[in-house]
Amino acid sequence: MRAFHIRPARDTQDMASARRLFRDYQGYLNVDLCFQGFETELNTLPGDYAPPVGELLLAWETEDRGEGLFLAGGVAVRPLYQKAATEPVLVPGACEMKRLYVYPQYHGQGIGGRLAHQIIACARQLGYQRMVLDTLERLDEAVALYQRFGFQECAPYYDNPIPGVIYMELDLTAV
Structure with missing residues (x-):
């Protein structure tokens, strides 16, 4: 029986795991994310995902016997910035969910839903x-x-120059 737990990424090993996950996510999407400053994001983790303004969560699989810890997925939240003439401007009260990804071998086990619920x-x-x-x-x-x-x-x-992008929003004040 597999068990999963989700926890905040905090140490150097967690950041290395998040970096690997995000690179795998980019590969899964098969798109170039350079327009988002993807390499800078990876090299400066946790960056805007760090508390007190953000969070980076990782989902881990543990085996029955408690042996082994396998990265299953992750998600992050950061403040929302909008492009301005000289530099990005913070949008008060708004955040952006980023990089929700669950490795394909873990699809169908509710991990994506748990990650989304926790990051919200x-x-x-x-x-x-x-x-x-x-x-x-x-x-x-x-x-x-x-x-x-x-x-x-x-x-x-x-x-976003990628074809087929959908933008979505959620009112976090609604119950």
């Missing part, structure tokens, strides 16, 4: 009132998951 709870605890995200329309399961949590399509909140 973290965002509320951090005092955010609105959460946004972007995903690809071809990721049917991800879109359905976000809709189950109450996310709705919204206007683009940044320029």
Whole structure:
């Protein structure tokens, strides 16, 4: 029997695991994320995902006997910034869910839902009132998951050159 637990990423090993997960996520998407400053993000983890303004959660599998610890997935939240003339400007009360990814061998076990639930709870605890995200329309399961949590399509909140992007938002003040 497999058991999973989710915990915040805090130490150097966790950041190395998150870095590997995010690279694997990019490979899974098969898109170039350089327009998002992806390499800088990886090299400066936890960056904007660090408390008290963000969070980075990792899901781990443990075996029955308590032996071994295997990375199953992860997700992050950070403050939302909008592009301005000279530098990005913080959007008060708004955050962005980033990098929700579960390795394919763990699909269908509810890990994505647990990660989404916990990162939404973290965002509320951090005092955010609105959460946004972007995903690809071809990721049917991800879109359905976000809709189950109450996310709705919204206007683009940044320029994303990848075809088939869907922008979504969630009112974190709604019960």
